[in-house]
Amino acid sequence: xxxxxxxxxxxxAGPPSPxxxxxxxxxxxxxxxxxxGMFMNVSISPPMVCIGVAPERYSxxxxxxxxxxxxxxxxxxxxxxxxRCGVTSGRDTDKFxxxxxxxxxxxxxxxxxxxxxxxxxxxxxxxxxTCGDHTLFVGEVVAASVDEEVLEDGRLVLTKAKPVVxxxxxxxxxxxx
Amino acid sequence: xxxxxxxxxxxxAGPPSPxxxxxxxxxxxxxxxxxxGMFMNVSISPPMVCIGVAPERYSxxxxxxxxxxxxxxxxxxxxxxxxRCGVTSGRDTDKFxxxxxxxxxxxxxxxxxxxxxxxxxxxxxxxxxTCGDHTLFVGEVVAASVDEEVLEDGRLVLTKAKPVVxxxxxxxxxxxx
Numbered sequence: 001x002x003x004x005x006x007x008x009x010x011x012x013a014g015p016p017s018p019x020x021x022x023x024x025x026x027x028x029x030x031x032x033x034x035x036x037g038m039f040m041n042v043s044i045s046p047p048m049v050c051i052g053v054a055p056e057r058y059s060x061x062x063x064x065x066x067x068x069x070x071x072x073x074x075x076x077x078x079x080x081x082x083x084r085c086g087v088t089s090g091r092d093t094d095k096f097x098x099x100x101x102x103x104x105x106x107x108x109x110x111x112x113x114x115x116x117x118x119x120x121x122x123x124x125x126x127x128x129x130t131c132g133d134h135t136l137f138v139g140e141v142v143a144a145s146v147d148e149e150v151l152e153d154g155r156l157v158l159t160k161a162k163p164v165v166x167x168x169x170x171x172x173x174x175x176x177x
Numbered sequence: 178x179x180x181x182x183x184x185x186x187x188x189x190a191g192p193p194s195p196x197x198x199x200x201x202x203x204x205x206x207x208x209x210x211x212x213x214g215m216f217m218n219v220s221i222s223p224p225m226v227c228i229g230v231a232p233e234r235y236s237x238x239x240x241x242x243x244x245x246x247x248x249x250x251x252x253x254x255x256x257x258x259x260x261r262c263g264v265t266s267g268r269d270t271d272k273f274x275x276x277x278x279x280x281x282x283x284x285x286x287x288x289x290x291x292x293x294x295x296x297x298x299x300x301x302x303x304x305x306x307t308c309g310d311h312t313l314f315v316g317e318v319v320a321a322s323v324d325e326e327v328l329e330d331g332r333l334v335l336t337k338a339k340p341v342v343x344x345x346x347x348x349x350x351x352x353x354x
Contacts, residue, residue, distance in 0.1 A: 005321045018194065049191070050217065131315050132221070132224075172352060177349065
């Protein structure tokens, strides 16, 4: 039977979303990490992605002002660290220090990448739109890198990468049907 | 070891994406179905979602002209039908007829819903942005429904719903880590 959902529960009818760790920097280069469930690809050529960030989040103005961010894709091995990056604020916490995650330099942007993540998309902001209670940042992917161990014939193998997908912040990974 | 990816392979560094079946109608009410890997939530209140659709797809102008679409979330039980909706065009195929999927009426929009999907988000287009080779449609969710069987205490349970996530159109579902 189909159940009609009230307005505050509409999201229960949707699909799961991937979880990503977005890194960014302030004017002085100090980095932050934010855990996001709002990510999608939006263009193949040129490669572009979207993220949704609430304006009250510390990372929001860093991304807006510096015009760049990196999407780091966590694995189930760092679920605890990933979760902590989502429930603390970079206003009062150095999240690299508090989680033990390792910053490594990006190729084309100032924001560091997170070594423990399997994949990294370095993005420059090309559009920003206010959509309800979030800002939709559209980034052009200017460089990317990935752990060699999760590739086969140059293609990502999800069951090796063990990405995290969620609904209601209940964390899952993937398997073949 | 981190491997730097060439520009045409950047996507191999990203996360998986959920697969959704978007339904829409033409001026006369004839429906179409398009399989999309570009979907995300973008606002909680008001509830809003984004989809990415290439301009050359038959559904693109239907969504643009009629200003509405429905997001239907498939389960692993209909992977074959889902795949066929992605590799045929509504210009020359009635996808409900060719797949055997069942149209049911929506609550608030003209586009039908797909009965075999576990969840349904009825959307009115509130923004459209050209992002590289796709159009980003932002829809406000005006109604939603879900199969009662996939809920527990009013919340979606992913392992009951068996949604589809993909990378390189290799279809997976979810499991607890």
